Amino acid sequence: MDFWSFVNSRWDKIFALTIEHGVLILTAMAAAIVVGVVVGVLITYYNPAAHAVLYICQILMTVPSLAMLGLLIPLLGIGFWTGVVGLILYSLLPIVRNTYTGIREIDPAILEAARGMGMNERTILLKIKLPLALPVIMAGIRTATVMVVGIGAIASYVGAGGLGEFIFRGISRYNKDMILTGAICVSVLAIAADLILKLVEKKASFR
């Protein structure tokens, strides 16, 4: 069992890289959620901009991840933050789109009633629109997170660290155990993120 002896001997490294990967994902997602939700909310107030913004986000997501990270290197150099910015750009589309759709799909009667009763736009947004759109927004965040865990592995190419290091180093050294360890850890991380966020999503639902 070469694989288990590898895991046993590198336990501290595996742990350190998993933490690093987690920090990368959490940093990127925290920023992406703030930016994505704010942009998603703003474009509900101005429809023509919505189409343009969603189109741009779509393009960002279409660019191959390796190319995207490569494009960022001339601007930001190599390192953790280059990876973070790349991941943010990647995760924008699901969050912006779901925020936008979640708000747009609220029953217009609910909003008319709120307005007719004299609630101001700020209160309507905070107390009505966002809570009602929350399940949809959460679904977008989940999609983005799972995706970003995977792409985060590629980000180690630009020096962002994380479990990608195992995979890439393993490939260059033709060390199967190393590749396997990295791949399994990334997968477990993605599945765990998915399960946890699924629970949060369920909690966010008001029904």
Next chain:
Amino acid sequence: MIKLENVTKVFANQETPAVKNLNLHIKKGEVCVLVGPSGCGKTTTMKMINRLVEPTEGTVYIDGKDTSTVNPIELRLNIGYVIQEIGLFPHLTIAENVATVPREKKWPAERIRQRVEELLNLVGLDPQVYGNRKPADLSGGQRQRVGVARAMAADPPILLMDEPFGAVDPITRAKLQNEFLRIQEQMQKTIVFVTHDIDEAIKMGDKIAVMRKGELVQYSTPEELLSAPANDFVAKLVGKNRSIKRLHLIRVDRVLGSNHNVPVVKKNTPVRKLEELVDGSEIGAVLVVDERDRLLGLASAVDIREAGGGVAGDIYQPLPNTIGVGATLSDALSVMLNYGEGYVAVVDKANQLTGIITLGFLLGLVKEDAA
């Protein structure tokens, strides 16, 4: 209370105005029903009162104040608003829904709690049972009640209601209408009520504004509308069997005091005085009431002649054919038919005599229509 002056609304990208040069004056405590086919501008007119729609021309006054000078949020917080789809907030409990406006007005928590309880009781929903439920757990009729409770939460003097009972089945609707009339009797709010259903308009309205293509066609009481439709459009809207409708829809208290000829006497009136009075009576009898106008019964011409002396209080006979003030003319007719008498006495809750409906009067109404 509410006054619309030369109000016109032209929506962007539309040539024909949705509302054309409308003038409407709604008095305090009145239910004004805006009625007409879809697209006639009734909802637009209503929404111009709380500025959900801004008039293109003209002015809306509330209590003499030009509403365009009032902050719309401030304005709306003091005008109750109910729509057909109700628009309850699905993520909030029933109690939280009802508390919406008081919360916006920053009432203290305890006052809000009391008010919510009071309102849920008023609309017939036990606050202990329903307060913590979500709108999805309620039936359509119950949700409508919550909608009405929510609109009245901060006790606004004005209520705007857009087809508030439109989305429920006919039986529930009739029940909600009756309950609403009962509540309105206590509350005396100024209400603008939009409907496409002329029967509902006649039942609910103190005044009815018939609209067509953005213009006001007729503005009158339900009785006038039924007896004297302004033109063919109104006549058609009201329908062919207007006379029967009137009997079904007009409440007796609306027509009391009009033309009947039945003397009413206090119980201490001497009998010889009754002899003169009974001759002029349409029903060959006089009604006898006590010192506080409570109905005691009637004394017929025969009773009076046979008595020869004494006072009215000695000779009256109890009168079984009475109805309450809330009954309709058709209720009155069926009481007459049941007792085989051509009249029915109308009494209020305290059994005070408030009037008499005679067969002659009903026939007069029907004949008016036929003419």
